[in-house]
Amino acid sequence: HATHRRREFTDNDGHPVGYGRMLRKEDPRFVRGQGKYVDDVVLPGMLHLAILRSPVAHARILSIDTSAAEAHPKVKAVVTGADLAKQGLAWMPTLSNDVQAVLVTDKVRFQGQEVAFVVAEDRYSARDALELIDVEYDVLPAVADVRNALAPDAPVIRDDLDGKKDNHCFDWETGDEAATAKVFDEAQVKVTQDMVYPRVHPAPMETCGCVADFERVAGKLTLWCTSQAPHAHRTLYALVAGIPEHKIRVISPDIGGGFGNKVPIYPGYVCSVVASIVTGKPVKWMEDRAENLISTGFARDYVMRGEIAATKDGRIQAIRTNVLADHGAFNGTAAPVKYPAGFFGVFTGSYDLDAAYCKMTAVYTNKAPGGVAYACSFRITEAVYLVERLVDCLAYELKMDPAELRRKNFIRPEQFPYTTQTGWVYDSGEYERTLDKAMELADYAGLRREQAQRREHGELMGIGMSFFTEAVGAGPRKDMDILGLGMADGCELRVHPTGKAVVRLSVQSQGQGHETTFAQIVAEELGIPPEDIDVVHGDTDNTPFGLGTYGSRSTPVSGAAAALVARKVRDKARIIASGMLECSIADLEWEKGSFHVTGDPTQSVTIQDIAMRAHGAGDLPEGLEAQICYNPENLTYPFGCYICVVDVDPGTAVVKVRKFVAVDDCGTQINPMIIEGQVQGGCAEGVGMALMQMIAFDEDGNCLSASFMDYLIPTALEVPHWINGSTVTPSPHHPIGAKGVGESATVGSPPAVVNAVIDALAPFGIRHADMPLTPSRVWDAMQGHPTPS
Ligand code: PCD
Numbered sequence: 001h002a003t004h005r006r007r008e009f010t011d012n013d014g015h016p017v018g019y020g021r022m023l024r025k026e027d028p029r030f031v032r033g034q035g036k037y038v039d040d041v042v043l044p045g046m047l048h049l050a051i052l053r054s055p056v057a058h059a060r061i062l063s064i065d066t067s068a069a070e071a072h073p074k075v076k077a078v079v080t081g082a083d084l085a086k087q088g089l090a091w092m093p094t095l096s097n098d099v100q101a102v103l104v105t106d107k108v109r110f111q112g113q114e115v116a117f118v119v120a121e122d123r124y125s126a127r128d129a130l131e132l133i134d135v136e137y138d139v140l141p142a143v144a145d146v147r148n149a150l151a152p153d154a155p156v157i158r159d160d161l162d163g164k165k166d167n168h169c170f171d172w173e174t175g176d177e178a179a180t181a182k183v184f185d186e187a188q189v190k191v192t193q194d195m196v197y198p199r200v201h202p203a204p205m206e207t208c209g210c211v212a213d214f215e216r217v218a219g220k221l222t223l224w225c226t227s228q229a230p231h232a233h234r235t236l237y238a239l240v241a242g243i244p245e246h247k248i249r250v251i252s253p254d255i256g257g258g259f260g261n262k263v264p265i266y267p268g269y270v271c272s273v274v275a276s277i278v279t280g281k282p283v284k285w286m287e288d289r290a291e292n293l294i295s296t297g298f299a300r301d302y303v304m305r306g307e308i309a310a311t312k313d314g315r316i317q318a319i320r321t322n323v324l325a326d327h328g329a330f331n332g333t334a335a336p337v338k339y340p341a342g343f344f345g346v347f348t349g350s351y352d353l354d355a356a357y358c359k360m361t362a363v364y365t366n367k368a369p370g371g372v373a374y375a376c377s378f379r380i381t382e383a384v385y386l387v388e389r390l391v392d393c394l395a396y397e398l399k400m401d402p403a404e405l406r407r408k409n410f411i412r413p414e415q416f417p418y419t420t421q422t423g424w425v426y427d428s429g430e431y432e433r434t435l436d437k438a439m440e441l442a443d444y445a446g447l448r449r450e451q452a453q454r455r456e457h458g459e460l461m462g463i464g465m466s467f468f469t470e471a472v473g474a475g476p477r478k479d480m481d482i483l484g485l486g487m488a489d490g491c492e493l494r495v496h497p498t499g500k501a502v503v504r505l506s507v508q509s510q511g512q513g514h515e516t517t518f519a520q521i522v523a524e525e526l527g528i529p530p531e532d533i534d535v536v537h538g539d540t541d542n543t544p545f546g547l548g549t550y551g552s553r554s555t556p557v558s559g560a561a562a563a564l565v566a567r568k569v570r571d572k573a574r575i576i577a578s579g580m581l582e583c584s585i586a587d588l589e590w591e592k593g594s595f596h597v598t599g600d601p602t603q604s605v606t607i608q609d610i611a612m613r614a615h616g617a618g619d620l621p622e623g624l625e626a627q628i629c630y631n632p633e634n635l636t637y638p639f640g641c642y643i644c645v646v647d648v649d650p651g652t653a654v655v656k657v658r659k660f661v662a663v664d665d666c667g668t669q670i671n672p673m674i675i676e677g678q679v680q681g682g683c684a685e686g687v688g689m690a691l692m693q694m695i696a697f698d699e700d701g702n703c704l705s706a707s708f709m710d711y712l713i714p715t716a717l718e719v720p721h722w723i724n725g726s727t728v729t730p731s732p733h734h735p736i737g738a739k740g741v742g743e744s745a746t747v748g749s750p751p752a753v754v755n756a757v758i759d760a761l762a763p764f765g766i767r768h769a770d771m772p773l774t775p776s777r778v779w780d781a782m783q784g785h786p787t788p789s
Pocket residue numbers: 228256257258259260261372373374375376377378510511512513514517518549550551552553554555556666667668669670671672674675678681738739740741742743
């Protein structure tokens with residue numbers, strides 16, 4: 001593993017180069033309030049767009065009267081679905097080959113759906129004018145509970161689809177049904193558990209929005225947009241709106257968090273583009289918080305029945321699951337097309353099984369569309385929750401320690417690369433080492449002793465563990481594309497004459513620190529200090545094509561591209577160096593940003609010398625630059641072990657997370673400080689999902705979680721001081737051995753927290769209760785009747 005060796009070295013002047021805990025280059029800008037977000041874009045003559053949203057979940061539109069709004073002195077245009085339909089723009093494709101209404105033409109299908117828009121001189125007038133639009137709704141019964149969606153008398157939501165007579169969306173299965181049934185039939189121990197992963201929302205700090213500027217003379221559209229995938233968005237606008245692709249420029253400036261929420265194309269973006277074309281002026285649209293929560297991509301919403309089969313002494317043999325998936329009114333899931341259930345197939349977890357099977361039924365409901373991968377590489381969060389809860393249920397029935405049960409069933413190091421029963425090829429892993437480290441950091445044995453003592457006094461202390469394996473870095477082009485666009489990434493690198501460099505990425509950061517870490521990757525390969533390397537991203541006119549940032553794919557895909565493009569530049573530098581040192585290429589050795597003649601370190605040239613020479617007088621054919629496109633051969637499979645300790649107040653049922661240990665293995669680490677930040681943020685989100693959050697609906701389809709008064713975001717008060725640890729098991733197929741990590745904690749932490757709460761409630765004979773474990777739900781569980789979710 002020579003290429004995986006950590007080389008924390010300094011350049012000739014003693015500056016650190018390459019991997020390590022470097023402070024983030026972007027932070028001086030952010031902490032001084034100098035970030036430039038979409039809402040900071042102000043153009044001359046810019047107009048403002050506001051969207052009228054449906055107050056009801058399911059209704060035919062009988063009439064829309066826009067005359068009063070049009071008469072408002074500051075209003076420039078009012079547009080309805082009927083107007084868009086005339087241009088063939090009333091419907092748009094979703095990322096999963098469904099269609100979604102841009103503005104309602106026939107009937108409303110979820111509360112908050114886009115009905116009309118107003119363009120006015122300022123934001124306030126646009127919003128005021130919404131109130132002047134008169135819409136007559138003929139309200140229909142709504143399907144709000146996924147379990148009722150397929151009832152024979154359920155109202156048909158998608159009657160726009162040809163011949164559609166029910167709310168069925170798709171069926172999907174994976175694994176071997178017969179082989180799994182056989183294992184279950186013969187198994188000594190079988191445990192079945194129903195569980196719900198409730199609908200949650202990414203709720204990034206910055207809501208979605210854009211500024212569309214269509215220049216009539218040039219015929220060019222510039223769209224500043226909160227997008228996690230500017231290149232993919234550009235191509236889709238070109239295909240749908242018919243504007244030639246080179247006449248569209250998508251700029252994703254600083255983004256205040258994405259978490260999957262900014263992957264889809266929302267009606268608001270399309271409306272803004274239309275508005276700019278119609279008015280000939282730049283048009284800004286920014287959602288408010290309620291709009292973001294009720295209408296943009298939700299996540300999860302899986303109703304799962306899990307079954308686990310094992311021997312009496314705790315060898316897990318098979319897992320089987322049946323899932324009812326709520327996809328809302330339009331299937332807006334963002335996942336590679338061949339994977340309608342995302343990467344849910346990894347529900348076999350970190351364990352060596354004999355068989356596995358999943359059957360899934362997806363349905364439409366009168367709820368907002370989505371199914372985005374909220375800090376989750378395409379449904380891995382649901383998969384990990386399922387298996388990690390099931391393992392704890394099994395431990396409960398076998399009266400075994402959950403940590404030992406896991407250890408006993410791990411895929412062993414010598415089994416990698418390991419093909420799971422559902423066909424995923426895990427690249428590398430050393431699970432036991434990570435488990436040991438977490439148990440040591442948490443003092444697991446000590447915690448169990450303390451728990452036993454506290455229980456004697458009626459105290460409810462719980463210890464929960466989860467061990468997860470993720471599949472991130474989509475993905476191999478042969479299997480993975482989104483609407484026909486293969487999931488490879490480009491990268492371009494130029495070294496300027498003075499030895500400073502610029503690297504252009506096709507991915508786009510939403511706060512992860514790419515300006516730092518991608519400079520570090522190039523620095524590691526070229527020996528140029530990261531401070532001297534500028535990272536350009538988020539502008540389709542200035543970066544190579546690629547599929548964007550989600551599913552923790554930047555490091556696995558673009559990170560590989562950055563390393564390889566730097567090696568390509570280094571190969572060019574080597575040729576130039578051989579000319580400068582008048583020796584053959586084979587006689588050159590590379591070290592710390594310089595080449596020297598083998599056996600004579602005094603005969604050397606630095607990468608900076610070479611850069612100047614590459615651009616100097618003489619007959620060298622080209623400068624010092626390169627470009628590549630990287631198509632990953634496999635996904636990367638990071639893993640980790642999380643241990644959570646909670647105390648439940650026996651009088652109020654309030655859960656307090658007291659301690660949380662997270663040991664992550666993401667292969668080679670570029671910046672351990674950033675990795676810890678990623679993990680801590682994701683753990684906080686996990687505590688939120690496990691204990692506080694849910695996008696809830698009443699039976700009429702009214703969204704009950706449309707503000708942060710109802711949809712709770714964990715703060716420093718609700719989370720403990722995190723304890724981070726790591727192990728390093730490089731990916732064998734990634735050029736620098738790195739795996740993704742951005743979503744590991746959101747994936748791994750909810751089951752750890754829930755397992756801890758259930759463990760605390762053991763004295764009540766509780767085996768399961770559904771998230772979010774709010775005081776009322778925990779209280780109900782303590783009374784012996786967990787709330788049905
Ligand atoms: N890293 C390092 N090393 C390794 C890995 C990694 O250092 N080995 C680092 C990098 O570089 C970056 C980070 O870390 O910086 C991350 O990475 P990744 O894993 O590759 O990822 P990305 O792609 O970059 O990103 C993405 C993610 C996601 S996906 C999400 S959700 C979230 C995360 O990211 N989001 C966010 N994180 C974050 N952070 C912030 N701040 N913000 C945000 O928004 Mo999805 O699918 O979209 O749902």
